[in-house]
Amino acid sequence: MRRRTLMTGFAVGAAAVLAVAPPLAPEAKAAKDSVVIAWQVDPQTWDPNKRTVPVRQSLYKMVYDQLITQAPDIKLEASLATKWSQSADGKTVTLDIRDNAYWHDGTKVTSADVKYTFLERGKAGHKIDLVRIWRNVADIETPTPTRAVIKLSKPMATAIPWLAFLANFVVPKHHVEKVGADGFADKPMGSGPYKVVDYQRNSRIVLEAFDKYWGPKPKIRKVTVLIMKDPSARVAAVQSGRVDFAPDVPIREVARLDKMSALSGRIFPISRVILLQIRSDKAFADKNVRLAAHHAINKKAISQALYAGKAVPLSIVAPPGTPGYVADFEFPYDPAKSKALLAKSGFSTDKPLKIGMASFNGNFPGDYDIARAIVSMWKKVGIEAKLQVIEYSKYFELNRGNKLPEATLYSWDNAVGDPEMFTGYLMHPKLPFSAWKDMDVGGRVMKLFGVVDYDKRIAGYKKVAVYAASQGAVMPLLQSVTTWVHKSDLGVVQYNNGWVLPHTWSWK
Amino acid sequence: MSGEILGIVLRRIAVAIPLMLLVSILVFIVLRLIPADPVAMSMPPNATNEDIEALRREMGLHLPVMHQYAIWLGHILEGDLGRSIAFGQPVFKLIGQSLPATIELAAFGALFATAIGLPGGILLFRLRGRPSEQAVDVGSTLMMSIPEFLWALFLILVFGVAFNLLPFAGRLPPDMTIPKVTGFLLLDCLLTGDFTAFLEAIRHMLLPALALALGTVPLIMRLLRSSLLDVIGEDYVTMARLRGVPERRVVNRHALRNALLPTLSLMGVQFGFLFGGTLLVEVIYSYPGLGNLMVEAVRNTDLPIIQGAALVFALAVLTINLAVDVVYIVVNPKLRRAR
Numbered sequence: 001m002r003r004r005t006l007m008t009g010f011a012v013g014a015a016a017v018l019a020v021a022p023p024l025a026p027e028a029k030a031a032k033d034s035v036v037i038a039w040q041v042d043p044q045t046w047d048p049n050k051r052t053v054p055v056r057q058s059l060y061k062m063v064y065d066q067l068i069t070q071a072p073d074i075k076l077e078a079s080l081a082t083k084w085s086q087s088a089d090g091k092t093v094t095l096d097i098r099d100n101a102y103w104h105d106g107t108k109v110t111s112a113d114v115k116y117t118f119l120e121r122g123k124a125g126h127k128i129d130l131v132r133i134w135r136n137v138a139d140i141e142t143p144t145p146t147r148a149v150i151k152l153s154k155p156m157a158t159a160i161p162w163l164a165f166l167a168n169f170v171v172p173k174h175h176v177e178k179v180g181a182d183g184f185a186d187k188p189m190g191s192g193p194y195k196v197v198d199y200q201r202n203s204r205i206v207l208e209a210f211d212k213y214w215g216p217k218p219k220i221r222k223v224t225v226l227i228m229k230d231p232s233a234r235v236a237a238v239q240s241g242r243v244d245f246a247p248d249v250p251i252r253e254v255a256r257l258d259k260m261s262a263l264s265g266r267i268f269p270i271s272r273v274i275l276l277q278i279r280s281d282k283a284f285a286d287k288n289v290r291l292a293a294h295h296a297i298n299k300k301a302i303s304q305a306l307y308a309g310k311a312v313p314l315s316i317v318a319p320p321g322t323p324g325y326v327a328d329f330e331f332p333y334d335p336a337k338s339k340a341l342l343a344k345s346g347f348s349t350d351k352p353l354k355i356g357m358a359s360f361n362g363n364f365p366g367d368y369d370i371a372r373a374i375v376s377m378w379k380k381v382g383i384e385a386k387l388q389v390i391e392y393s394k395y396f397e398l399n400r401g402n403k404l405p406e407a408t409l410y411s412w413d414n415a416v417g418d419p420e421m422f423t424g425y426l427m428h429p430k431l432p433f434s435a436w437k438d439m440d441v442g443g444r445v446m447k448l449f450g451v452v453d454y455d456k457r458i459a460g461y462k463k464v465a466v467y468a469a470s471q472g473a474v475m476p477l478l479q480s481v482t483t484w485v486h487k488s489d490l491g492v493v494q495y496n497n498g499w500v501l502p503h504t505w506s507w508k
Numbered sequence: 509m510s511g512e513i514l515g516i517v518l519r520r521i522a523v524a525i526p527l528m529l530l531v532s533i534l535v536f537i538v539l540r541l542i543p544a545d546p547v548a549m550s551m552p553p554n555a556t557n558e559d560i561e562a563l564r565r566e567m568g569l570h571l572p573v574m575h576q577y578a579i580w581l582g583h584i585l586e587g588d589l590g591r592s593i594a595f596g597q598p599v600f601k602l603i604g605q606s607l608p609a610t611i612e613l614a615a616f617g618a619l620f621a622t623a624i625g626l627p628g629g630i631l632l633f634r635l636r637g638r639p640s641e642q643a644v645d646v647g648s649t650l651m652m653s654i655p656e657f658l659w660a661l662f663l664i665l666v667f668g669v670a671f672n673l674l675p676f677a678g679r680l681p682p683d684m685t686i687p688k689v690t691g692f693l694l695l696d697c698l699l700t701g702d703f704t705a706f707l708e709a710i711r712h713m714l715l716p717a718l719a720l721a722l723g724t725v726p727l728i729m730r731l732l733r734s735s736l737l738d739v740i741g742e743d744y745v746t747m748a749r750l751r752g753v754p755e756r757r758v759v760n761r762h763a764l765r766n767a768l769l770p771t772l773s774l775m776g777v778q779f780g781f782l783f784g785g786t787l788l789v790e791v792i793y794s795y796p797g798l799g800n801l802m803v804e805a806v807r808n809t810d811l812p813i814i815q816g817a818a819l820v821f822a823l824a825v826l827t828i829n830l831a832v833d834v835v836y837i838v839v840n841p842k843l844r845r846a847r
Contacts, residue, residue: 036682042804044595051594052552127596129552132559166552185596198685201605202804203678203796206685224682229803230792232661237677240669393544393809400545400560414553425553432557 032507034222035490037500038234038246042202042227046188047181048169049117049130054272054413057166058500062207062223064169064190067095067114068160073321074271074417074496076164080109080191084163090155090452093163097146102212103172104195110145116173118150126181130167157452161418193218193503202227209503218503238263238485245486247500251308251365257485264488267310269479270498271417273317274370276475277408277426280438283355284406289383290472292341293407295334296381299477302373306366312479316465317412317422319479321496324419324461331469331476338381352384356405358398361389364411364480371409396432404435411480415497419461424448427468441473513834520830528822535818536580539811540573546593546809567593580815589819590812594805599816602801607820608691609679610790610797614783616713617720621782622775625725629732629771630759636737648726657788660719664792667715677794679712680705716793720785724778731774735767742766769840776832780825 041055048060061069069079083096101109119140122131136156141149152159162168175189188196193215194207205225209218226243228234235253238246241262249257251267258265276293284290299313315331318324339348347353359371368389375385388405390398398404412433414421425433428449429442436442444464451457468474482498493504547563564570568579583590589599632648635641654662668676679693680686686705689696697706739745740763748762749755786799794800798817805813 034683038677044804045597047596050596132555133552135559162554182597200678200796201602202790202800203794204682206682222683226677226682226794228677228794230661233664233676233792233794236664236669240672242668242675242677391544391809393546394542396547396551396560397545400557421553430557432551432555432560433553 033220034224035220035245035502035505036224036226036243037502038228038237038243039205039225039500040227040229040231040234040248042229043199043205045185046196046199047128047171047185048190049121049126049128049167049171050185052129052133052166054166054415057415058498059205059225060169060190061192061499061501062194062503063188063192063196064171065101065109065192066164066168067097067170068164070164070416070495070497070499072493072495074415076161076416079164080114080170081163084160086159086452088452090157090159091152093150093152093159095148095150095163097148098214099146101191101214103175103191104189104210105172105175106212107172107174108145109170109172109191111140111142111148112145113170113173114148115140115142116176117170120173121171121176121181124181128167128181133162133167155450155452157449157457158418158420158424161416161421165416165421194223213503215503219506220502223502235485241487244490245484245492245500245502247482247484247498248365249483249485251306251481251483254483254485255308262488263485266484266494267308267481268494268496269310269312269319270482270496271319271322271415272411272413272480272482272498273314273319273422273476274311274364274367274409274411274478274480275314275317275426276374276477277404277410277435278472278474279404279406280436280473282406283353284472286345287472288341288345289347289353290475292338292345292347292381293378293383294331294469294472294475295338295341296377296383297374297475297477298333298377300333302370303478305373306369307478307481310481314476314479316469317426317474317476318419318461318465319417322414322417322419322422323458324417324422324465326462326466329466329469335377335381342382347382349380349382352379352382354384354386355407357385357387357407357409358390358395358405359387359409360392360395363392365483367409367411370477374409399432399435402437407475408435415499417497419458419465420448423461423465423468427464427474436468436473438473441468441471513837516833516837517830520826520833524823524826524830527826528819531822532581532584532815532819533577535815536577537573539814540576542809544809546811584819589816592805592810592813594808594810595813599812602813603798603816603820605691606796606798606801609693609795610783610786610799612692612694613713613716613720613786613790613795613797614779616717617724617782617785618775618779620717620721621724621728621778624721625728625775626732626771628725628729629736630764632729632733633736633740633759636733648729651722652726654723656719656723656785657792659722660716660789660792663715663719674715675708675712676715676792679795680708684708716789716795719789719793720782723785724775724782727774727778728771732767732771735770736763739763739766765839769836772832772836772839776829779832780828783824783828784821 043056043059048064065080067079067081068076071077080097080101081095082098086093097111118134119137121128136152136154137150138153139151172189176184179187193210193213195210197208198206207223209221228237231250234246235249237243254265254267257263278284303309303311315329316326359368361368371387375387378385412426424445425431427436427441427445428434429437448460451460486492489508491506491508547560551560568576592599592602595602632644635644664676667674684705686696686700689699693709697709745758745763748758786797787803790797790799791803802817
């Protein structure tokens, strides 16, 4: 046989063997104490105080602890802090820190770490979002290793929920000081249920259970997180059995995969709202027009068409199960009323009102489809909306320059469900996330930022949320959903804020 | 010959410097013209307008564009590409960590494209005039018209799901870890003596490299066929036939050598594009390379990374073209003096 033929034969043979041979190492878990997760984003940084991106919080919660955490029904519960209280003037928060929590190097978590996280990191010049969140911290007293007293220069009504919210993870003072802020972003050390044993940016994270974790010992001892940003790849991975759990799977795929005996699919609402942000001027300065636009939207139909009917239609910017939800208020779908309101302002299908509308395309599931459905519904009553697709980053630039169109489709995450983080931040005319600048509604919202008494604050937000919707200052659309597909024999705990926490899971 | 090659390299470098400068100006200015605010992207929900303005100033975004460019260029000359907004880390470090995976993948893609394209071109040439030529021609047109990311998904569905033969996420199985030595995984596997990991790394690379290569293969095939058709009527080929050299040998030994030259030029250009094609392929296959980093940066309007990665991509294309020029000279001695 000639040499060339031999070499060609060898090359073809080798390729065939590589392709057909079973994996040399198992692709997914073999033992019942490990899972492989297909996750949709990279953590970008392991410094959990750095950014407030909601979708990354689950990854941080696997490694770090917050002072306060949340139960599956999103009610606040103890974590590193076993007790907490806030003074009547809203300027002092007292926290009892548990004495059985350890960092992954075995040293104890103390109140000094709390002080370092919430005060000293900012003073040391670390560029972290946490500094902006807690900009009014004047001092943190640490009378004992298990007590921290946060002193604020101004009342912060939502100090307690913020401790359970985005980026509020306690970090180890000794470790961060030793490796520096940049080093910490690469060499994470927390006190959470898992420690990081391997991390390849944009590819995978390997976590191992931490034996000295203060909470219940995780039954899942090893977690491999594959960063799979493409939804089709996640679907393929879970369908082929290469991963055990995949979140953020397209709705239609969940239904298909759920029919397979080895897989379970879930679509469930979370504490995230989809809304139309409204300008208080231009064509929407007319209240009739705003209300007409809102009455013309068939939210139930949108939910059925795009979210398998699982997305709950909303009348105010607070979903069911959150403290600010108002069960007995409904803003009805009523096209006849919409037409009548438009007629009062001189508009009809023959003489339509012309407005602009902005939407993202791919920022959250179904966003552009919702926008197109609304444009179509509006057209039927006499509103002609010119739809423009914008990038998420462009939204801020347009809002900052007061250049957003009359309506903008938006999605807002609020894992803790506090109404200040919904109506407060979205309707406060001086904050960058609000498109509504009118002071009638805005002034009512601003007053609530100073109310510390919980019951009064919640009652106030319920009232203002209903008022805002009744005035057409905002058009709440749906409570958003999240989707999961996982192996049927994997017991997964569902959190109503969408958290994915494998230390609460077990194999059946 | 080495003197002539050195001359080419020096001439290419002389051209590359102003070219890179031009690329840097274009990238920088175009990015600043986009009405997007990278600062507000990284703000907490309770941020104030004052917070946003303070960060804009901190990042120098309030300065005139040319002033910003001058500062950026000054930093580049000092070896500093700036800090990523989203990752909060030096861009140079992030690119340095990602680049080896992309180089490995692109090199494998190029290898696949060559390994399939060249025999494919010869096959196409041999089939000329036969009915099967049309079928292969249609097949190659189809291959060419499908973009890399669709190939990536298609290959996953066929080899990853339907037949469940090959992995399609990351570079190694979930329970396998290799200590980083050089960042080039295959090399690191060999350096650490882990042959099983080496084979697994190749298995993990098969589908993404194939997805990258398949778009380039038809171009190589077609140009090679066309070049072979051009040279097959030349006198030296006829002479070879008259000497009684078998047809297979005539093609492989005599015609192919000259027909390869234009194909080589095309391959140089295509391999540059192939490097760019890693963007979506890396995202789909969870490959921790520069393309994946770039896509992440674009999603986050992370201007420092986009700028840095664009420069690296441009540099890669220039380097590949330079390498092709050198190979061109080595393969074709006639061109040495002509240059």
